[in-house]
Amino acid sequence: MAWERHLAAAFRLDEAGWARHANPWSGWTRMAILPLLALVGWSRAWIGWWALLPLLLLIGFTWVNPRLFPPPARWDAWITRGVLGERLWVARDRVPVPAHHRRLPPLLSAAGAAGMLLLLYGVAMLEIWPTLLGLAVAYLAKLWFIDRMVWLHQDMGGGTP
Template sequence: MAYEQAMASAFGMDERTWARHANPWSVWTRNTGLPLLILAIWSRTWLGGWAAPAVVLAMLWIWINPRLFPVPASTDNWASRAVLGERVWLARGQVPVPPHHRRMPHLLSAVAALGLPFLAWGLYHLQIWPTLFGTLLVFCGKLWFLDRMVWLYGEMKDAHPDYRRWLY
């Protein structure tokens, strides 16, 4: 759990940022972050040293995305519930989650993490297939993880007063 908390802290995910990130536009456009970063890294072949600013811009997009959109008018949708579920998952040390939700998020995070070496190798060697395979593993793991977070939130929304108020 320390890793997940560290990531949330690194991204400065406070209450307001989480509320804004629950906007479906934030959730769906955040999926552009990895492809933009991949493109920026790959662009070293035609941009040379100018690829570095492209990498910085892609990373800035990943950081700014949860802050860019307003708090949604409603969180009663799949994307918002995925974000709310992530918050529940991060708080599982304070409010335990049901036993059937304790293993799968770790496995899905491992699937996503398993894609990173392929992705890194493919980008370093400019090989399309490992890059695509790694990207596929990262996206499949993350999107399936988000789907599990929707399920988790659905079961946990009445377990804590804060969880209940997040849904409107």
């Protein structure tokens, strides 16, 4: 089983959950979470233990977000097609994906993880440049990954759920 399927299960992404997560509001609001988490990490220097409150709120929002919005009215938005492609990618051990789509996603995930490590270091040390560079690397990798998922969705038929 692909490790991403475990993650999807943790977020309760069943048939209806994936459809709701494909709403552009779900995808774009999730994009705001990482810089807000970095800000919360930095805020510990200003507000101390009170930083745990926004941290818990962000964690809660991250968990509920994929089910918070209704299914999209239209299925042609870039981020919607990216989520639909991600759903195909998560199921790649059951439904094979074309060979030319198998190499880059794991590399982009690794690049995103490296960016996250740099971001965590920057936040832990309260250093601005590692924080910003890590954030930029993580976002570049994530957006490139979503774009690859759009391409995967298109290559595998481009249909709606």
